[in-house]
Amino acid sequence: MEKTRYPVPDTPPPPLGECLPLWARRYGDHTALVDGEQRLSFAGLDHRVERLAAGLHRLGLRRGDRAMLQLPNGIGFVSVCLALFRLGVIPVLAMPTQRSREIEALCRLAEPTAYFIPATAHGFDYRPLAASIAATRPALQVIVDGDPGQGPSSFRALDDVDGEPARWPAPAPGEVAVLLLSGGTTGTPKLIPRTHADYFYNFTASAALCALGSDSVYLAVLPAAHNFTLACPGVFGTLACGGTVVLSATASCDVAMPLIARERVTHLALVPPLAQLWAQAREWETSDLSSLRVLQVGGSRLAPALARQLSGLSGACLQQVFGMAEGLLCFTRLDDPLNTILHTQGRPLSSRDRLRIVDEQGREVNEGMAGELQTRGPYTIRHYYRAPEQDALSFTADGFYRTGDLVRRDGDGNLIVEGRLKEQIQRSGEKIAIADIESQLCALPGVQAAIVVAVPDPLLGERICAFVQPAGERIPDGLALNQALSARGLGRLMLPDQIETLHAWPLTPVGKIDRRRLVALAMAADRAPPLRRYAEQQIRVNSAPLELAARLAGKLPTRHYTLYECRGEWSIGMDAALSLVVDARGTVHHSNGTSREGSRPCAGIAEALADIPFTDWRAYGRATFEFAHLAYGIHATSDGEPLLRLSIPQSEIRLRDGLALIRSLDPAALPGLAALVMAGDIPTRSPLGKAIGVLENREAEARFKQQVSAAVGEMQAGDYQKVILSRAVEVPSSLDMVSSYLAGRRANTPARSFLLRDGDFQAYGFSPETVVEVDARGQVSTQPLAGTRALAGETGEDARLQGELLGDAKEIAEHAVSVKLAMSEMSAFCDTDSLGVSEFMDVCRRGSVQHLASRVRGQLATGCHAWDAFEKLFPAVTASGIPKREALDSIRRHEAQPRGLYSGCVMIVDSDGALDAALVLRSVYRDGNRCWLQAGAGLVPLSTPEREWTETCEKLACVAQHLHTAAV
Numbered sequence: 027m028e029k030t031r032y033p034v035p036d037t038p039p040p041p042l043g044e045c046l047p048l049w050a051r052r053y054g055d056h057t058a059l060v061d062g063e064q065r066l067s068f069a070g071l072d073h074r075v076e077r078l079a080a081g082l083h084r085l086g087l088r089r090g091d092r093a094m095l096q097l098p099n100g101i102g103f104v105s106v107c108l109a110l111f112r113l114g115v116i117p118v119l120a121m122p123t124q125r126s127r128e129i130e131a132l133c134r135l136a137e138p139t140a141y142f143i144p145a146t147a148h149g150f151d152y153r154p155l156a157a158s159i160a161a162t163r164p165a166l167q168v169i170v171d172g173d174p175g176q177g178p179s180s181f182r183a184l185d186d187v188d189g190e191p192a193r194w195p196a197p198a199p200g201e202v203a204v205l206l207l208s209g210g211t212t213g214t215p216k217l218i219p220r221t222h223a224d225y226f227y228n229f230t231a232s233a234a235l236c237a238l239g240s241d242s243v244y245l246a247v248l249p250a251a252h253n254f255t256l257a258c259p260g261v262f263g264t265l266a267c268g269g270t271v272v273l274s275a276t277a278s279c280d281v282a283m284p285l286i287a288r289e290r291v292t293h294l295a296l297v298p299p300l301a302q303l304w305a306q307a308r309e310w311e312t313s314d315l316s317s318l319r320v321l322q323v324g325g326s327r328l329a330p331a332l333a334r335q336l337s338g339l340s341g342a343c344l345q346q347v348f349g350m351a352e353g354l355l356c357f358t359r360l361d362d363p364l365n366t367i368l369h370t371q372g373r374p375l376s377s378r379d380r381l382r383i384v385d386e387q388g389r390e391v392n393e394g395m396a397g398e399l400q401t402r403g404p405y406t407i408r409h410y411y412r413a414p415e416q417d418a419l420s421f422t423a424d425g426f427y428r429t430g431d432l433v434r435r436d437g438d439g440n441l442i443v444e445g446r447l448k449e450q451i452q453r454s455g456e457k458i459a460i461a462d463i464e465s466q467l468c469a470l471p472g473v474q475a476a477i478v479v480a481v482p483d484p485l486l487g488e489r490i491c492a493f494v495q496p497a498g499e500r501i502p503d504g505l506a507l508n509q510a511l512s513a514r515g516l517g518r519l520m521l522p523d524q525i526e527t528l529h530a531w532p533l534t535p536v537g538k539i540d541r542r543r544l545v546a547l548a549m550a551a552d553r554a555p556p557l558r559r560y561a562e563q564q565i566r567v568n569s570a571p572l573e574l575a576a577r578l579a580g581k582l583p584t585r586h587y588t589l590y591e592c593r594g595e596w597s598i599g600m601d602a603a604l605s606l607v608v609d610a611r612g613t614v615h616h617s618n619g620t621s622r623e624g625s626r627p628c629a630g631i632a633e634a635l636a637d638i639p640f641t642d643w644r645a646y647g648r649a650t651f652e653f654a655h656l657a658y659g660i661h662a663t664s665d666g667e668p669l670l671r672l673s674i675p676q677s678e679i680r681l682r683d684g685l686a687l688i689r690s691l692d693p694a695a696l697p698g699l700a701a702l703v704m705a706g707d708i709p710t711r712s713p714l715g716k717a718i719g720v721l722e723n724r725e726a727e728a729r730f731k732q733q734v735s736a737a738v739g740e741m742q743a744g745d746y747q748k749v750i751l752s753r754a755v756e757v758p759s760s761l762d763m764v765s766s767y768l769a770g771r772r773a774n775t776p777a778r779s780f781l782l783r784d785g786d787f788q789a790y791g792f793s794p795e796t797v798v799e800v801d802a803r804g805q806v807s808t809q810p811l812a813g814t815r816a817l818a819g820e821t822g823e824d825a826r827l828q829g830e831l832l833g834d835a836k837e838i839a840e841h842a843v844s845v846k847l848a849m850s851e852m853s854a855f856c857d858t859d860s861l862g863v864s865e866f867m868d869v870c871r872r873g874s875v876q877h878l879a880s881r882v883r884g885q886l887a888t889g890c891h892a893w894d895a896f897e898k899l900f901p902a903v904t905a906s907g908i909p910k911r912e913a914l915d916s917i918r919r920h921e922a923q924p925r926g927l928y929s930g931c932v933m934i935v936d937s938d939g940a941l942d943a944a945l946v947l948r949s950v951y952r953d954g955n956r957c958w959l960q961a962g963a964g965l966v967p968l969s970t971p972e973r974e975w976t977e978t979c980e981k982l983a984c985v986a987q988h989l990h991t992a993a994v
């Protein structure tokens with residue numbers, strides 16, 4: 027069956043730690059690695075690895091230990107990996123895009139003694155991530171390729187790890203050499219133990235098959251931590267032949283294509299979505315790619331049309347690679363006929379690979395039929411790392427690995443991958459092949475690409491959802507697409523039940539299409555019919571929404587409501603049909619009597635909200651400042667009041683220009699609400715009551731200035747960089763909340779405003795900024811404001827103050843630090859590439875003050891939701907300080923009372939995943955007969971008590987100027 031035999035070295039395999047000295051002896055001065063402007067010879071690399079291994083040994087790393095390696099493509103990655111091999115320490119190869127949740131899970135499984143990170147990469151700072159991982163693992167050594175920064179003392183610079191070379195006992199060939207991440211799509215991570223012998227075979231045999239030699243130059247653009255890039259033949263296969271490895275930290279064609287030309291790259295590996303981008307880029311990218319000899323594409327299905335396009339792209343030979351981190355590798359051969367290369371995923375690397383294609387009962391299917399591929403062979407694992415339960419599912423009794431891939435074999439023994447076993451939709455008892463629908467959809471005009479997923483469905487079991495990438499500007503119509511599919515002869519059962527349009531596919535860390543995320547998107551876009559829905563009625567109105575909202579608020583038939591103004595809509599939620607509260611221990615209590623305990627209340631809230639049995643709901647809620655103590659583990663005394671509350675209202679009124687929408691879970695309540703709105707729409711002359719003044723007292727001034735001095739002292743000693751200290755001012759209880767809200771709002775230009783009543787507790791306010799905004803598509807934005815000047819209402823003076831604000835180094839520095847913190851917080855839950863600042867240092871006017879404002883945006887990463895964003899971004903840095911934990915602690919110590927709602931948030935959350943949280947500043951609070959205002963100032967080491975006192979006075983003026991008694 028094999029047409030060509032390739033020589034495979036027949037000497038016994040050395041342990042991986044002994045490879046490099048061997049290569050260095052053989053290839054000495056030849057260039058081994060190129061990383062940007064750095065070049066390292068084999069001898070140079072060997073020397074560096076020897077010293078690094080000795081340094082790591084001095085730090086206590088020993089044979090059999092595990093070390094988490096999360097480095098981007100670069101010399102650091104290769105040297106650390108080889109140094110660990112030298113010691114017999116087992117690298118766990120994490121992807122650079124993984125974040126705390128995944129790294130935590132890997133650490134629990136592998137219990138590493140060391141963790142290698144870059145200082146920063148692709149705009150993400152790995153040091154806070156490592157600090158959070160190390161916080162619960164005192165023995166974990168964190169080694170930073172770059173500046174370790176101000177991290178904990180367990181952080182060390184990679185450059186400082188050094189020692190005198192020595193010899194360490196070599197591991198046996200059958201011992202585990204490296205732990206690879208499984209590319210599987212289940213939630214729990216699996217680690218793949220590859221031995222010295224099997225991995226050596228993996229890369230040397232692959233290198234021979236790909237005709238690598240000492241004149242070869244391999245460009246690593248996919249993450250080197252992935253098996254494809256590392257050893258198929260990849261980095262190690264190239265080094266084993268004396269070739270040169272060029273490491274690119276990005277796969278972007280703008281960088282990589284010129285690199286191919288500069289380094290005369292001969293071998294390159296891509297995944298299909300990336301290959302498609304590269305093919306498109308050739309329309310304008312004109313770098314000389316003539317050096318390329320082999321272009322490998324693998325990792326997911328390569329459409330024959332794209333394969334054809336790629337094979338004509340340069341003089342390179344296209345090679346399809348069907349592989350898995352678990353072992354088995356199939357390649358098309360370089361001398362295969364073009365048809366084989368375009369239409370098959372090749373045949374196994376080793377003649378000792380055993381393959382069988384089985385049906386659901388595990389019986390081998392007839393020649394040419396499709397079934398699940400099972401495999402066993404010299405470099406395929408027999409079990410996962412520490413996962414006996416998973417092993418029982420993934421391996422047969424006779425040691426075959428169940429790949430879960432649906433394949434068939436052509437007459438020459440080449441495999442054709444039809445899809446995943448799970449890529450069959452079980453719709454009403456029928457089995458439907460996803461690939462068939464996808465290829466039919468792709469053939470339609472107006473469709474650039476299509477992905478079909480199975481979505482759980484209460485009626486059908488699973489429904490067919492097609493995601494379509496339009497070829498041009500026009501969004502294809504779902505109905506028309508289904509008609510076109512029928513016209514092409516697709517059976518009724520195979521027509522998609524749901525069609526969604528997407529302009530770009532969500533991708534996994536190596537760049538494969540993330541089908542799990544697509545299923546989640548499909549579910550979010552079309553929730554199953556729920557139990558209850560709101561009855562709705564629209565009414566035309568004449569009054570401006572603010573005026574109408576205020577008139578209604580005075581007359582609502584309830585003592586429990588929240589009014590929230592957001593983007594031109596005043597939305598009022600009344601009485602709770604269902605509520606959630608978070609207590610001081612972080613437990614989430616549901617009004618149905620259930621509760622969820624756990625270290626992450628936000629995750630508990632998200633879970634509880636996912637189970638709400640209504641459709642199209644909007645929750646209204648608020649969080650106290652002290653809610654943040656939970657996330658930062660600050661122990662605070664509790665007055666028993668909930669830290670966060672959310673309720674799904676019984677009824678709602680949403681007001682916009684000219685239109686009122688009333689909604690209620692009880693249809694019988696609509697007429698009463700409609701009458702209320704119509705009555706409120708008739709303008710009445712309601713004169714304001716008497717103005718109320720705020721009395722400042724000297725004692726409070728002295729106390730505040732004293733607190734400022736104390737905190738400034740701590741900052742000058744380097745304890746933290748910034749803190750916001752605040753003070754409360756009592757106001758007479760004759761204050762009328764509703765009319766004061768109206769008067770204050772007329773005179774103010776807030777980002778958000780609110781007015782709420784919950785029994786005896788009332789508050790209203792004019793938020794200068796939001797804590798976080800997440801829309802239904804997962805776009806997150808936050809708007810750090812820092813830097814303040816007064817706004818007097820006189821054009822000349824205001825412009826002068828604005829100029830001063832934009833030119834004041836202290837204000838600018840303070841602002842820049844807030845933006846940086848927002849970026850770093852958002853990188854915990856956003857796709858790194860999506861992060862950006864869309865408004866930088868705009869001056870925004872809020873009532874009697876003006877601020878420096880920037881907006882940081884990003885796209886929620888796969889598997890993350892709005893509550894992950896809330897958890898990280900709350901409390902607003904503007905109202906707490908930097909670093910947040912130290913600032914929270916300082917506030918707790920210096921301020922006499924818990925803040926409660928001040929500097930917490932009021933928010934709305936929608937059933938489509940959107941969340942909007944307004945920062946509570948410039949507000950008025952009332953609890954029974956006590957009424958008060960509160961304002962703060964941002965302190966930095968250069969702050970003076972006098973100026974900060976003035977700043978609090980300026981901010982108080984925003985609301986204090988508009989306080990009134992009730993009209994008589």
Ligand code: OOB
Binds near residue numbers: 327350431
């Ligand atoms: C490679 O490895 P993993 O572990 O990330 O993913 C393995 C799975 C396979 O089971 C299969 O479902 C899919 O990825 N896959 C392909 C494919 N190559 C891999 N599906 C269709 N066509 C292909 N050519 O992805 C991997 C490891 C080593 C070399 C190449 C790829």
